[in-house]
Amino acid sequence: MADIAAELSGIVGAEYLLAGDAIGEDYAHDEALSSEPVKPAFVARPGNAQQVAQLLKAASELGVPVTARGSGSGMSGAARPRENGLLISFERMSAILEIDTENHVAVVQPGVSLEDLDAELAKHGLVYPVYPGELSASVGGNVGTNAGGMRAIKYGVTRNNVLGLEAALPTGELIRTGGKFVKTSTGYDLTQLIIGSEGTLALATEAILKVQPRMPHQGTVLAPFVDLDEVARAVPKVVSSGVGPLILEYIDGLTMGAITYRAQLQLGVPDEVREKSHAYLVVQLESRSADRLEEDVAEVGELLAGLGAMDVYVLDGSAANKLIDAREKAFWAAKEAGADDIIDTVIPRASLPQFMERVRAIAQENNTFVIGCGHAGDGNVHLAVLQKDHEVRDRVLHDLFEAGINLGGAISGEHGIGRKHTERFLALTDPAKVDLMRRIKTAFDPAGILNPGVLFD
Amino acid sequence: MADIAAELSGIVGAEYLLAGDAIGEDYAHDEALSSEPVKPAFVARPGNAQQVAQLLKAASELGVPVTARGSGSGMSGAARPRENGLLISFERMSAILEIDTENHVAVVQPGVSLEDLDAELAKHGLVYPVYPGELSASVGGNVGTNAGGMRAIKYGVTRNNVLGLEAALPTGELIRTGGKFVKTSTGYDLTQLIIGSEGTLALATEAILKVQPRMPHQGTVLAPFVDLDEVARAVPKVVSSGVGPLILEYIDGLTMGAITYRAQLQLGVPDEVREKSHAYLVVQLESRSADRLEEDVAEVGELLAGLGAMDVYVLDGSAANKLIDAREKAFWAAKEAGADDIIDTVIPRASLPQFMERVRAIAQENNTFVIGCGHAGDGNVHLAVLQKDHEVRDRVLHDLFEAGINLGGAISGEHGIGRKHTERFLALTDPAKVDLMRRIKTAFDPAGILNPGVLFD
Ligand SMILES: Cc1cc2nc3c(=O)[nH]c(=O)nc-3n(C[C@H](O)[C@H](O)[C@H](O)COP(=O)(O)OP(=O)(O)OC[C@H]3O[C@@H](n4cnc5c(N)ncnc54)[C@H](O)[C@@H]3O)c2cc1C
Numbered sequence: 051m052a053d054i055a056a057e058l059s060g061i062v063g064a065e066y067l068l069a070g071d072a073i074g075e076d077y078a079h080d081e082a083l084s085s086e087p088v089k090p091a092f093v094a095r096p097g098n099a100q101q102v103a104q105l106l107k108a109a110s111e112l113g114v115p116v117t118a119r120g121s122g123s124g125m126s127g128a129a130r131p132r133e134n135g136l137l138i139s140f141e142r143m144s145a146i147l148e149i150d151t152e153n154h155v156a157v158v159q160p161g162v163s164l165e166d167l168d169a170e171l172a173k174h175g176l177v178y179p180v181y182p183g184e185l186s187a188s189v190g191g192n193v194g195t196n197a198g199g200m201r202a203i204k205y206g207v208t209r210n211n212v213l214g215l216e217a218a219l220p221t222g223e224l225i226r227t228g229g230k231f232v233k234t235s236t237g238y239d240l241t242q243l244i245i246g247s248e249g250t251l252a253l254a255t256e257a258i259l260k261v262q263p264r265m266p267h268q269g270t271v272l273a274p275f276v277d278l279d280e281v282a283r284a285v286p287k288v289v290s291s292g293v294g295p296l297i298l299e300y301i302d303g304l305t306m307g308a309i310t311y312r313a314q315l316q317l318g319v320p321d322e323v324r325e326k327s328h329a330y331l332v333v334q335l336e337s338r339s340a341d342r343l344e345e346d347v348a349e350v351g352e353l354l355a356g357l358g359a360m361d362v363y364v365l366d367g368s369a370a371n372k373l374i375d376a377r378e379k380a381f382w383a384a385k386e387a388g389a390d391d392i393i394d395t396v397i398p399r400a401s402l403p404q405f406m407e408r409v410r411a412i413a414q415e416n417n418t419f420v421i422g423c424g425h426a427g428d429g430n431v432h433l434a435v436l437q438k439d440h441e442v443r444d445r446v447l448h449d450l451f452e453a454g455i456n457l458g459g460a461i462s463g464e465h466g467i468g469r470k471h472t473e474r475f476l477a478l479t480d481p482a483k484v485d486l487m488r489r490i491k492t493a494f495d496p497a498g499i500l501n502p503g504v505l506f507d
Numbered sequence: 508m509a510d511i512a513a514e515l516s517g518i519v520g521a522e523y524l525l526a527g528d529a530i531g532e533d534y535a536h537d538e539a540l541s542s543e544p545v546k547p548a549f550v551a552r553p554g555n556a557q558q559v560a561q562l563l564k565a566a567s568e569l570g571v572p573v574t575a576r577g578s579g580s581g582m583s584g585a586a587r588p589r590e591n592g593l594l595i596s597f598e599r600m601s602a603i604l605e606i607d608t609e610n611h612v613a614v615v616q617p618g619v620s621l622e623d624l625d626a627e628l629a630k631h632g633l634v635y636p637v638y639p640g641e642l643s644a645s646v647g648g649n650v651g652t653n654a655g656g657m658r659a660i661k662y663g664v665t666r667n668n669v670l671g672l673e674a675a676l677p678t679g680e681l682i683r684t685g686g687k688f689v690k691t692s693t694g695y696d697l698t699q700l701i702i703g704s705e706g707t708l709a710l711a712t713e714a715i716l717k718v719q720p721r722m723p724h725q726g727t728v729l730a731p732f733v734d735l736d737e738v739a740r741a742v743p744k745v746v747s748s749g750v751g752p753l754i755l756e757y758i759d760g761l762t763m764g765a766i767t768y769r770a771q772l773q774l775g776v777p778d779e780v781r782e783k784s785h786a787y788l789v790v791q792l793e794s795r796s797a798d799r800l801e802e803d804v805a806e807v808g809e810l811l812a813g814l815g816a817m818d819v820y821v822l823d824g825s826a827a828n829k830l831i832d833a834r835e836k837a838f839w840a841a842k843e844a845g846a847d848d849i850i851d852t853v854i855p856r857a858s859l860p861q862f863m864e865r866v867r868a869i870a871q872e873n874n875t876f877v878i879g880c881g882h883a884g885d886g887n888v889h890l891a892v893l894q895k896d897h898e899v900r901d902r903v904l905h906d907l908f909e910a911g912i913n914l915g916g917a918i919s920g921e922h923g924i925g926r927k928h929t930e931r932f933l934a935l936t937d938p939a940k941v942d943l944m945r946r947i948k949t950a951f952d953p954a955g956i957l958n959p960g961v962l963f964d
């Protein structure tokens with residue numbers, strides 16, 4: 051152990067290597083619920099890409115498992131370290147290296163938070179449009195999980211907005227993939243392969259992000275419906291209309307109660323509507339022109355009214371921001387309410403009613419409480435599962451995932467598999483695909499040091 | 508050979524296996540210039556996915572090289588078969604299996620042409636927005652090359668519009684990747700890895716395509732500039748404006764002359780402007796409202812006038828269609844003019860002036876004629892190279908690619924590497940990346956049967 055410490059601190063410098071009791075509690079976990087914190091043997095805080103590559107090379111030689119950590123806001127335990135392992139924290143590599151207004155890209159280090167990036171881009175009238183609910187999250191972590199968020203219906207997810215990477219390979223090389231351009235057909239797309247690989251293939255040491263003009267005007271429509279089936283039927287019509295919504299979010303009645311209560315938010319929905327509504331649709335639009343926005347908001351309002359909305363509320367800017375903010379914090383509301391797990395199954399959006407029927411049945415069979423909200427436009431359903439019994443909960447999660455897969459969906463839309471769901475992922479995935487992924491893993495990481503226990507056992 | 512024939516015809520049926528003289532000339536080439544046609548030993552025309560998987564399994568066991576062919580419109584020789592090999596032609600697998608208006612996806616077999624797909628989607632008011640210049644191209648071929656085209660500035664390329672695949676692995680399994688949803692974080696993204704791999708990793712037997720509402724209104728602005736530097740300076744401003752152009756294309760003066768002459772097209776540009784203009788910018792906009800389109804067209808016109816355009820022409824629908832069509836056929840004009848090669852280097856779009864300066868220098872040093880046009884918004888420069896001497900031409904291509912790479916670009920934006928550029932790709936790419944790609948190749952294709960000679964030697 052002392053030898054390993056010496057080798058690692060030789061790379062990053064003694065002040066940037068922590069071991070034993072010097073390692074703070076924060077490094078022991080991410081935001082996955084019902085997961086025991088695990089302190090790693092070492093935490094290294096590299097200052098540049100070369101150090102990251104050297105750390106990986108040393109770890110490969112020494113057989114030390116390595117977990118990368120951005121901001122630790124992940125939901126699947128993918129940044130939870132191994133007891134005998136090395137945690138590489140990107141906190142010191144958080145610079146915005148360049149904002150290039152001609153090519154419309156930002157070049158950043160992986161540790162930069164979305165919040166800091168957004169503040170800087172705003173000065174240039176630009177936006178990086180990936181907004182997962184937690185803006186303390188880092189770009190490197192977003193690359194790890196292929197983070198999504200509410201605006202994915204318009205702008206796509208991390209995968210659609212990262213144009214290139216610098217990445218350290220477990221074999222010790224630094225490579226560059228992609229570039230300041232939106233497309234290339236020059237060999238395999240390593241950028242895309244690394245994105246969403248949850249720190250199991252390579253570690254991003256720099257990212258080239260596609261940025262967009264920042265739209266000055268936003269408008270928000272809130273529509274209560276009798277139930278989620280009606281919401282699910284309305285969603286394709288909003289998409290077909292061509293208004294190009296920025297956000298298309300559903301919130302079930304209970305979740306709406308919990309998040310508005312927590313935020314002390316009055317939305318002006320009368321009691322009699324609130325009592326009868328079991329599902330809300332939130333549509334946010336943006337535009338570069340105030341007039342067009344007003345037209346579009348009116349159009350969406352009429353459309354929803356014709357599609358069975360019990361009422362339609364155009365929220366003013368401040369109420370809208372508060373609602374979106376409260377929705378982003380739904381996780382904290384669920385946690386406070388005692389949620390034992392959060393999942394984010396993705397299904398074809400038109401299958402939402404069938405999926406929710408299965409969800410209700412599974413919940414009932416297992417005496418488990420399940421509530422939620424989700425990115426309705428993406429078919430990405432976030433469910434809070436309240437069930438203290440570990441075994442029952444495991445069964446519920448398995449059945450929920452299976453129900454999603456049977457409808458043509460997948461286990462996770464944006465949170466990832468992590469340590470939490472690896473076992474279920476392996477049980478529910480075509481073995482031919484798992485084998486192929488294992489071979490790809492070995493192609494990157496022959497010594498198997500990167501995040502063992504995530505995706506594979 | 509007879510044994511192999513028996514085995515292959517046992518899979519697809521005797522009438523769907525061709526050998527020897529029964530193999531037509533068409534199967535011997537794609538549209539890559541200066542490439543000798545090569546007749547394969549066998550052509551199989553499978554009727555379903557299982558047959559494709561069985562063909563690959565047999566080929567792996569027998570050590571027979573396999574090349575997939577869609578419509579053979581590729582520009583890089585990636586569908587050019589091996590003399591002793593098997594060509595799998597997807598011509599019989601060309602069905603549109605489903606147009607799903609709720610999830611906004613189309614599910615198709617790989618052999619379907621973009622033209623047929625477009626006609627069918629139009630009936631539903633939908634569009635698959637990837638429009639490479641040749642609509643006889645197949646979706647499978649588009650997956651192979653990660654095809655782009657003029658609308659990539661708004662909608663992205665094939666990679667951004669394919670949500671899932673069914674694919675046959677060289678090891679004989681059929682797998683499904685992705686699904687009818689826009690995002691997932693559930694293991695490695697095999698969809699993205701297969702797209703752009705030029706038939707070297709797996710063969711697509713089905714594709715789930717993201718489709719969009721079809722916009723009813725389009726408007727086109729043509730602006731002559733003194734030179735390409737001015738065009739390159741104007742492009743980021745159009746992007747920043749937020750109008751969201753559908754097409755942002757540059758055409759150099761000589762190419763404009765050639766394509767309008769070939770199409771017998773009068774654009775109303777007066778002689779004195781034409782004489783002084785060395786580069787044109789074409790901006791196409793679309794909208795769901797005629798009024799908004801008119802406003803946007805006017806805005807772009809004013810913007811370009813302020814950015815140094817010598818004049819601004821708003822083309823009527825018919826002239827616009829003819830110009831876009833003529834641009835798409837630029838390849839044929841170049842071929843007729845005796846072009847010996849076409850390349851499509853991609854660079855950061857703001858580096859266009861520096862790149863073109865290098866292009867001019869390389870052309871001059873080597874006594875070679877180089878003209879072009881390109882997807883200015885994407886930094887994707889299509890150059891026709893006229894140089895009969897094989898060795899000089901090789902050097903010119905090498906130098907052009909190197910110039911692009913030195914500016915942070917890549918060899919190909921959308922045509923791919925194919926058999927034509929594999930040698931240069933290997934010479935110009937970081938060996939650590941090539942080695943990694945080779946290991947990925949082996950993870951998919953341990954017997955090395957899929958398109959040997961493409962990407963790797
Ligand atoms: C309240 C709340 C709301 C949320 N809402 C959303 C949401 O709407 N959408 C969504 O997608 N997520 C959401 N999340 C989850 C979380 O914010 C995302 O998963 C985010 O991408 C994690 O970023 P991070 O920096 O915290 O990464 P971490 O948790 O530190 O790490 C995540 C993964 O990335 C890997 N990683 C870290 N750095 C790198 C690197 N440089 N290179 C390669 N891999 C790396 C880690 O090893 C791990 O596998 C939410 C979380 C919270 C707490």
Ligand SMILES: Cc1cc2nc3c(=O)[nH]c(=O)nc-3n(C[C@H](O)[C@H](O)[C@H](O)COP(=O)(O)OP(=O)(O)OC[C@H]3O[C@@H](n4cnc5c(N)ncnc54)[C@H](O)[C@@H]3O)c2cc1C
Pocket residue numbers: 537538574575576577578579580581582585586597617638639640641643644645646647648649650651652653654655656657704705706709710711712835836837838839921922958
């Ligand atoms: C006039 C003209 C204009 C063009 N304009 C453009 C343009 O603007 N943008 C652009 O990107 N391209 C353009 N092209 C090039 C060409 O149309 C594209 O490369 C297209 O993707 C090729 O499709 P195809 O069906 O003809 O494929 P093919 O040429 O038959 O094959 C292309 C590659 O795909 C592989 N492949 C075929 N089927 C499958 C499958 N089922 N699974 C996996 N791999 C498969 C092949 O092995 C090969 O590697 C143009 C070509 C012409 C002739």
